[in-house]
Structures are given as structure tokens and as C-alpha cells.
Amino acid sequence: MNLIDQIKQSAANFLKREFNHDIASDQLQIDATRKEFKGDYTLVVFPFVKVMRTRPEDAGEKIGAYLKAQIDDIDGYNVIKGFLNLELSPAFWIKTLAEKVSSNNWLEPAKQEETILVEYSSPNTNKPLHLGHLRNNFLGYAVSLMNAYTGKRVVKIQIINDRGVHICKSMLAWKMHGKGETPSDTDTKGDKLVGKYYVLFDQHYRAQVAKLVNDGMSEEQANKEAPLQKQVQEMLLQWEQGDPEVVDLWKKMNGWVYEGFDATYERMGVEFDHLYYESDTYSKGKDIVLRGLEKGIFFKKDDGSVWVDLSEDGLDQKLLIRADGTTVYMTQDIGTAVQRYEDYPDLKQIIYTVGDEQDYHFKVLFLILEKLGYAWAPACRHLSYGMVDLPSGKMKSREGTVVDADDLMEEVVAAAKASSEEKGKLDEMSDEEQEALFEMLGIGALKFYLLRVDPRKRMMFNPEESVSLNGDTGPFVQYTYARCKAVLRKAGNYQKQLESTSLEDKERGLLKALMDFRPMADAAAAEMNPSAIANYCLDIAKLYNQFYHDHPILKAEGAVRDVRLALTEITADTLRTAMGLLSIGVPERM
RNA sequence: GGCCCCGUAGUUCAAUGGAUAGAAUAGAAGUUUCCUAAACUUUAGAUCCAGGUUCGAUUCCUGGCGGGGCUACCA
Numbered sequence: 273m274n275l276i277d278q279i280k281q282s283a284a285n286f287l288k289r290e291f292n293h294d295i296a297s298d299q300l301q302i303d304a305t306r307k308e309f310k311g312d313y314t315l316v317v318f319p320f321v322k323v324m325r326t327r328p329e330d331a332g333e334k335i336g337a338y339l340k341a342q343i344d345d346i347d348g349y350n351v352i353k354g355f356l357n358l359e360l361s362p363a364f365w366i367k368t369l370a371e372k373v374s375s376n377n378w379l380e381p382a383k384q385e386e387t388i389l390v391e392y393s394s395p396n397t398n399k400p401l402h403l404g405h406l407r408n409n410f411l412g413y414a415v416s417l418m419n420a421y422t423g424k425r426v427v428k429i430q431i432i433n434d435r436g437v438h439i440c441k442s443m444l445a446w447k448m449h450g451k452g453e454t455p456s457d458t459d460t461k462g463d464k465l466v467g468k469y470y471v472l473f474d475q476h477y478r479a480q481v482a483k484l485v486n487d488g489m490s491e492e493q494a495n496k497e498a499p500l501q502k503q504v505q506e507m508l509l510q511w512e513q514g515d516p517e518v519v520d521l522w523k524k525m526n527g528w529v530y531e532g533f534d535a536t537y538e539r540m541g542v543e544f545d546h547l548y549y550e551s552d553t554y555s556k557g558k559d560i561v562l563r564g565l566e567k568g569i570f571f572k573k574d575d576g577s578v579w580v581d582l583s584e585d586g587l588d589q590k591l592l593i594r595a596d597g598t599t600v601y602m603t604q605d606i607g608t609a610v611q612r613y614e615d616y617p618d619l620k621q622i623i624y625t626v627g628d629e630q631d632y633h634f635k636v637l638f639l640i641l642e643k644l645g646y647a648w649a650p651a652c653r654h655l656s657y658g659m660v661d662l663p664s665g666k667m668k669s670r671e672g673t674v675v676d677a678d679d680l681m682e683e684v685v686a687a688a689k690a691s692s693e694e695k696g697k698l699d700e701m702s703d704e705e706q707e708a709l710f711e712m713l714g715i716g717a718l719k720f721y722l723l724r725v726d727p728r729k730r731m732m733f734n735p736e737e738s739v740s741l742n743g744d745t746g747p748f749v750q751y752t753y754a755r756c757k758a759v760l761r762k763a764g765n766y767q768k769q770l771e772s773t774s775l776e777d778k779e780r781g782l783l784k785a786l787m788d789f790r791p792m793a794d795a796a797a798a799e800m801n802p803s804a805i806a807n808y809c810l811d812i813a814k815l816y817n818q819f820y821h822d823h824p825i826l827k828a829e830g831a832v833r834d835v836r837l838a839l840t841e842i843t844a845d846t847l848r849t850a851m852g853l854l855s856i857g858v859p860e861r862m
Numbered sequence: 863g864g865c866c867c868c869g870u871a872g873u874u875c876a877a878u879g880g881a882u883a884g885a886a887u888a889g890a891a892g893u894u895u896c897c898u899a900a901a902c903u904u905u906a907g908a909u910c911c912a913g914g915u916u917c918g919a920u921u922c923c924u925g926g927c928g929g930g931g932c933u934a935c936c937a
Contacts, residue, residue: 298878306881316880318917328917354917355881396937436937550937577935586865594935601937631866632932658867659930666930695900713900725875728867730930732874741900743886744875751900759897795878807876810885817901826897840897862900 275345276302276313279358283315286338293323304784310350311357312784315339318354328354362774366835369783370770373838379789379849382423387618390416392625392655393430393542397529398438399467401536403660403667403675403733404627407722411657412625413542414723414802414854421853422797427616431548431608434526440507442466443521444500445473455528461535461678462528474670476500539681541715541855546615548608557607558599560644561592569643580640590636605637606644613648621651623800628656628728655800658730660722675733685714687739688747692862701861709859713747714739716856720746723854724806744810746856749847752813753858756844759825763837770838771831778819782839785815786846793853802854809850816843 273281280300287293299319305311317332324331332351336358340346345364350357372378392412395401401409413428420426446453446469455462477500484494495501510518537543561578564570570580570592578593592603599607613619624634634654641649660667667674689710692698698706721738725731741747775783789808796804825836848858 301878301880303878303880308882314881318880321917353881433937438937575935588865588933591935596935598935600935604937627931628867629931635866656867661930691900695898697898697900729875730868734874737874737887740887745886745900747900748886751898755898755901762897803876807885810876814885818903820897821893821902824897861898 275343275360275364278343279313279315279339279346282339282342283320283335285342286335287320287323290334291323295319295323304788305357307781309352309355309357310359312360312780313358315356315358316354317351317356321354332356363772365775365780365783366770366772368787369835369838369842370768372786372842373770374768379845381421384420384425385423386620387425387427387616388419388621388623389427389429389612389616389619390419390623390625390655391429391431392416393537393544394433394626395430395533396433396436396438397463397466397526398442398470399669400461400463400532401677403677403680406540406677406680406718407657407660407731408625408627409537409540409542410719410722410855411655411727411802412623414805415623415625415655415797415800417853417855418793418797418800418802418805422794424797427545428543429546429548429612430544431550431553433550435511435522435551435554437504437508438470439522439526440504440511441473441477442470443518443525444504444507445469445476446525447521455531461532462530463532463536464678466525466529466532473500473504536677536681539715540677548611550604553608553611554604555599555607556611557603557605558593560606560610561599561603564644580636580643582636582639585639587632587636587639590640592640602633602637602640605633606640609637609641609652610646613646619648621648621653623653623655625655625657628658630654631656653800655727657727660731660733662733663735675735680738681715681718683735684718684739685710688714688717688741691741697862709862712857712859713741713750713862716746716750716851717741718746719854719856720749720806723802724810726803727801746851747862749809749813749851750856750858751862752816753844753847753851754860754862755820756816756840756847757860759820759840760837760844763826763840766837767831767834768838770834773831773835775835776819776823778815778822779835779839782812782815782819782843785812786839786842789846789850793850805850805853809847809854812843812847812850816840 279302280297283300284295287295301316301319303314303316305314315335317328317335320331320335321328324334329351332354336349336351336356339358340349345360346358347361348359390412393405393409395405416426416428446466449472450469453465455465458465477498480498480500481491481494484497485491489497507518511522561570565572565578570578572578575595577591577595579589579591581589583589590602591600593599609622612622626634631654634656638649638652641652662673662675664673692706692710692713698709701709718738724744792804792808796802819839823836825833825840828836851858
């Protein structure tokens with residue numbers, strides 16, 4: 273049991289013994305003491321006051337005296353208003369530091385038990401990945417790593433939206449205007465080439481619509497009547513009927529897209545364990561819905577369409593099967609969820625990384641799954657994240673304001689390179705090492721920029737800030753790590769069986785923050801919140817840099833030097849581990 | 863219209879209901895014969911408005927105001 277739990281336990285025991293009262297565990301609150309007060313940890317005594325029927329100051333005094341008597345590591349205490357500040361002994365801190373620096377397993381991942389699925393990315397195959405996909409992928413991948421670290425067996429998946437009318441648009445445009453162009457003979461990335469034809473379709477289509485409207489047709493009707501619209505519908509029908517020519521074209525163009533995506537994913541540093549394709553799963557779910565209909569969970573309208581009524585749950589009615597018997601997105605999602613549990617029978621949870629514009633969709637999906645009686649339904653979660661805005665406003669593909677993922681990664685790496693060369697510290701590195709470093713710094717900066725904001729919140733993407741390497745950035749943390757490693761290289765071996773000595777305030781503050789890594793990581797994983805990890809890394813880096821600035825390490829002597837080196841070492845280990853959970857690498861030198 | 867989310871320094875972000883609301887950036891002023899100055903220090907600057915619950919509210923509740931999203935037999 274760690275010390276904080278011990279203190280909580282002891283405080284609860286006090287109340288039980290003296291007042292025969294059981295305090296709820298959520299009433300026991302212990303925080304790190306704010307730096308303007310003396311002490312290390314603070315117990316909030318207000319919850320005790322009612323039971324003890326005394327003033328907060330008295331209550332604090334009594335609890336403090338009891339805790340000091342009970343727990344050896346507590347050296348003293350003070351009470352300010354309703355806050356009991358506990359002071360821990362120097363020996364406790366040295367002991368804690370020595371344990372961490374001498375055992376190399378305190379940062380090991382927890383044992384992986386429950387199996388969970390994390391879905392992210394899940395792009396359409398008609399256009400390249402953009403900034404929004406970057407936030408999605410970085411979030412989903414980080415949440416996967418965090419859960420794997422804190423004790424889940426994580427299967428990383430995506431469902432690729434490889435079919436449907438949007439794919440046919442690219443196909444049709446290529447067929448009409450492509451002249452047989454391929455990625456290799458145009459030296460174009462496959463996803464970019466297909467995206468080009470998607471845009472081309474849209475241009476021609478809108479021209480047709482405009483002409484029809486000009487000729488007196490209503491816009492709504494023109495949208496339906498445009499020849500290209502009819503052709504694309506026809507093509508979708510051919511695809512569904514398995515027309516060999518259409519299917520071949522579909523396979524060919526999707527293949528191009530996958531090659532392009534693979535290159536993008538590789539540079540992003542994300543990966544998947546299991547790919548699902550919508551073309552395999554889009555018809556699933558219908559049977560499940562029909563069985564639900566028999567059981568009376570759903571109902572049928574006169575035209576034969578099948579609906580679910582969620583008005584008792586505060587929502588409305590939702591279509592599940594069209595009058596013509598075809599399925600909608602919701603039906604497919606029901607099918608794929610069930611499919612996944614069939615694929616992974618010991619599955620405990622699915623996390624869906626999908627933008628918050630689909631909050632309602634997932635609310636409905638989870639409710640339907642519950643109504644269908646699947647025991648695992650309540651464990652499903654929607655990792656809902658906010659859109660990424662640009663200084664110019666929303667990203668809109670029509671207006672060409674979409675930030676392309678590949679271009680952006682290229683830019684941030686170029687910025688890292690320019691900045692590194694300006695500093696000129698890399699003379700000893702080979703060209704390959706330098707290139708690898710620029711990649712690590714640039715991509716790291718981008719990931720950190722997108723991950724340090726609470727996922728649930730909409731965020732602003734400022735291109736200039738995203739390539740900046742100063743301030744609250746990934747490179748700041750990476751720099752701190754490299755700084756630690758430089759010190760450790762120069763120090764060589766040192767005595768890790770630390771002798772007793774006192775600690776400076778900045779040393780103790782840093783150590784205290786480092787001790788908080790596990791609980792922080794557990795909470796972040798449970799909340800699916802990588803930003804908590806990013807902000808923790810910034811805290812640690814700031815604390816270390818302040819300590820580094822104020823106290824000489826290599827020039828110190830004896831036990832003091834050993835302590836400072838030990839702190840440096842566990843700071844580096846913690847930063848590397850924490851950044852690793854965000855899939856951001858840290859360099860030995862920079 | 864109905865439902866959901868969000869309003870914190872000039873700007874971008876923090877703060878399980880806890881002490882004097884923290885950072886970064888932009889602004890002003892400093893620190894290097896010394897372990898990596900991509901650093902550090904000082905300075906100025908904010909909880910949309912009005913009520914309520916509470917020992918205590920940026921946080922919870924109600925009502926405004928402002929912004930965004932969802933509300934398709936689209937995916």
C-alpha cells in the first residue's frame with residue numbers, strides 16, 4: 273500500500289475509533305500541498321468536521337496528531353483553516369527515490385487482463401487523410417497505448433469505408449476523364465490521385481446542376497436529375513450486383529488508396545491489429561434487427577420500413593431498415609458491433625474514436641444494443657472528440673481549406689530541421705541520425721500539439737504555433753529528456769544505494785510529481801484522456817528544468833550528487849515512458 | 863422549434879466541489895567565464911451575465927446572452 277492510501281486508511285480508522293463513524297472513501301481527499309504552504313500532502317478536513325462536531329482547525333489538529341503517531345513517515349503537520357498539511361520525513365523521500373532508481377521495473381506496464389477494442393481512423397477511401405484524421409488517429413492510438421500500459425489487452429481496429437456512393441464518384445470521374453492514369457505513371461500518391469477525381473466529379477456535377485437550375489429546374493430536383501448523379505447511382509447498383517468491370521475498377525482504385533494511406537500511417541507512427549471493411553460488413557445487422565422486430569423491440573411501419581422507438585429514453589424514432597429492405601448506417605453499426613464480439617468472445621469493451629457530431633448516433637447505437645439484450649452494451653464507449661478549427665474558421669473541402677495530413681507532416685519536420693540547424697548542436701551526428709531526429713521532433717511536436725488539448729473540446733489549429741518548438745510543446749519535453757541524458761552520460765556510474773541526506777524544495781517537489789505518474793496514467797486511461805499525460809509531461813519538464821537551473825548536479829558531492837543523479841535518471845525514465853504513451857519518441861541528444 | 867456540447871488573461875490551453883484560478887504565447891525587464899539558453903528569473907494581464915445549492919462554485923442546478931453540433935428512407 274502506498275503512503276497516500278495508508279494516510280487515508282488511518283484517517284478513516286481515526287473516525288471509526290473515536291466517533292464510531294464510517295467515512296465514505298470519496299470523502300477522503302488528499303492532494304499535494306500547494307507550494308505556498310509548508311508540507312507535502314494535504315488532507316481536506318471539512319468532511320470530518322460534521323462528524324467530529326468541532327471547528328475545522330480543531331479537527332485538523334486532532335487528526336494530525338493521530339496520523340503523526342500512527343505513521344512513521346509523517347514528521348510533522350500544520351493546520352490552516354480546513355486543511356491539514358502533512359510533512360513527511362527526509363528519510364521517506366530518500367527511501368522512495370532509492371527504490372525507484374535501483375529497481376528497473378517500477379515503470380513496467382501492468383499485466384494485461386481484460387480485452388478491449390479501440391477503433392479509430394476509419395476513413396473513407398475517396399480522398400486523402402487530413403488534419404481531422406490526425407487528431408482522430410493520434411487520440412485513438414494514444415488511448416490504445418495508455419490502456420495497454422495500464423492493464424488492458426488492446427486490439428486496435430478500424431473500419432474502412434470502402435464502398436458507397438462516394439467511392440463511385442471517384443471511380444466514375446476516373447473512368448470518364450482519367451485516360452488510364454495510375455499513381456506510378458503520374459508519380460502521385462494513390463490516395464491523392466483518387467482524391468483528385470473525387471474533386472473532379474464534384475466540379476462536373478455542380479456544373480450540371482447549375483445548368484439545370486439555370487434552365488428553370490428547382491435546386492432540389494436538379495440535384496437528383498443531373499446526369500452524373502444518375503450515372504453514379506447506376507454504378508453503385510452495378511457494384512452491388514457484382515458487375516465484374518465495376519468491381520475490378522473498385523478494387524484497383526481502393527488499392528491505390530490503401531498504398532497511399534499506408535505511407536501516411538507509417539509516417540504518423542500509428543498501426544492497426546485488425547482491419548474491418550465496410551464492403552464485408554455493410555449487410556450485417558439486418559438479421560439482428562429482424563429478430564429484434566420479432567421480439568417486439570422494434571416496430572414496422574405501413575410501408576414496410578423498420579424503426580426503433582426511443583421516445584421513452586428521451587430520444588426519438590430512428591429508422592433501421594428502409595422500405596425497400598436496404599440497411600442504413602445504424603443497422604450496419606449494430607451488425608459490426610455484434611461481429612466484433614463474435615471475433616473476440618472475451619471482449620469487455622469497444623471504444624469508438626469518432627467526432628462529436630456523431631454523439632447522437634452513438635447514444636442511439638448503445639441504447640439499441642442494450643435493448644437487444646447484449647450484456648456488453650453498457651461497456652461500449654464513444655471517445656467523442658471536438659473538431660479542429662483553423663484560424664480562418666472551419667475546414668471545408670469545398671473551399672479548399674482542408675489541411676492535408678501529408679503536407680502538414682512535411683511542414684512540421686521541415687520546421688524542426690530549420691530550427692535544429694539554426695541551433696547548430698548536431699555536428700557529431702551523421703546525416704541519417706539527423707534526419708531521424710528531425711522526424712522525431714517534427715512529428716512529436718505535431719502529436720503533442722493535437723494531444724495536449726482535452727479531446728472532448730473543440731480546438732484551434734494554428735499552423736505557426738504547431739511548428740513552434742518553444743513553450744508548451746513536445747520538443748520542450750524532448751529537450752528536457754535530452755538534457756537529462758547528457759547529464760547522465762557525463763556522470764557515468766554513481767551510487768544508487770542512496771545515503772540519507774536532506775532534500776531541497778525543488779528536489780522534493782520534482783520527486784513528488786514523479787511519484788504521481790502511475791495514478792495519473794491510470795486515471796488518464798480510464799478517462800480516455802491523453803491530454804492529462806501531455807500536461808503531466810509539461811509539469812515534469814518544467815519542474816526538472818527549474819531544479820536543474822537552481823542546483824548543480826555533476827559538481828555536487830557525495831550523497832547530494834547521487835540524489836540529484838537519481839532524480840535525473842527517474843525523470844528521464846518517466847518522461848520517456850509518458851511520452852511513449854502518446855507515441856512520441858524522445859532523443860538522446862538534440 | 864426540439865435535443866446535445868462549449869463560453870477562463872490580447873491569444874491558445876489548465877484547474878476529481880477546496881486554500882491567493884495555473885501555464886504557454888504575445889508585451890516589458892533580466893540571467894551564459896558554470897552539467898544542453900529548444901532553458902531559467904521578474905513583471906503586467908482572465909472565470910459571459912443574473913440567481914440558487916454548499917463551510918467552500920470556473921466546476922453542480924435554474925434562467926438569460928454568445929458560439930458550435932445533431933435533428934435525412936446520407937455515410
